[in-house]
């Protein structure tokens with residue numbers, strides 16, 4: 189059965205047409221312009237601890253003591269019952285947030301999840317499945333192919349049997365955008381205006397919202413002794429992201445070393461495959477460097493032929509289940525002459541020190557939440573290389589961004 193009616197206790201805040209869920213803390217301030225020394229992109233990267241904190245406290249409340257935040261309980265009551273499948277539609281960086289979420293929805297909540305970019309969905313929609321939640325993700329809320337794909341999903345489900353009815357959720361940074369008019373439930377990311385064309389703080393805030401939804405969906409499945417620590421781990425994120433930002437000088441020096449590189453490979457496994465893709469997109473968008481992100485296992489099957497001493501390989505290698513296999517891939521890359529750079533966590537930094545030519549050390553974190561940290565050095569690397577190349581880091585060529 190698709191969602192029907194409105195449970196009486198659903199806060200108007202998240203029910204269509206728009207959300208007025210507001211941060212309990214003021215949104216980060218943005219300077220009047222980006223001339224002179226400052227760039228919006230750097231400021232927006234640096235705002236991420238505050239943005240994540242704002243997002244968490246707005247959704248969870250200051251104490252985060254509740255087992256399930258009321259606002260997500262309301263969403264839960266609008267979901268198809270039983271929820272059998274989740275479809276995510278998004279483009280660019282938002283699609284990468286969706287790839288991380290796909291991992292959370294499947295691995296934490298056990299719900300089969302498909303993801304497709306808006307343009308690909310228009311060409312080849314997912315099969316029409318019953319009891320399906322469709323999530324559209326777009327920071328601007330205005331990306332045409334994402335909106336058209338959601339509209340197509342809505343149209344093809346209209347007039348069908350109850351189990352095929354659309355249940356559309358939107359995740360966006362713009363609560364009054366076109367997306368907000370289209371969906372049944374809106375989950376704002378509350379990141380404040382993002383002026384830099386390369387999405388940074390809106391990406392991490394999309395991840396926070398997705399993770400809260402995943403926990404909500406996993407509530408029945410996770411024992412309380414896993415659920416409560418997951419919420420506690422979220423609370424540590426602002427401090428941990430701040431600690432990652434303190435690595436800026438090391439990342440700046442890496443940028444200086446590789447400012448003239450023509451190609452770069454990013455490798456990740458498991459949940460961090462999505463961050464390899466996102467890191468490569470950040471590098472492409474801002475530096476025009478040819479960067480490619482790969483699932484490290486797949487990289488071995490062909491693309492490894494690209495490697496030589498001029499092609500740095502960045503391995504996203506936090507401690508966790510996928511680390512051993514990834515390090516084997518790194519050893520192989522190194523044996524072909526590639527310089528290898530590791531993004532590692534403190535709990536494995538000693539073991540990997542001799543393998544990597546350079547390593548950026550992040551605070552220890554559960555691998556499942558690690559994308560919220562591993563993406564930060566890649567954002568900074570893209571920023572610093574772009575600046576060293578004298579590029580317009582806030583307004584890269586050929587790309588536009590809707591600022592609603």
Ligand code: BG6
Pocket residue numbers: 279280281282325326327328329330331334385386387473587588
């Ligand atoms: C692209 C931008 O055009 O749109 C990307 O180049 C961006 O940076 C993508 O991620 C999607 O944007 P949005 O607003 O839908 O998240």
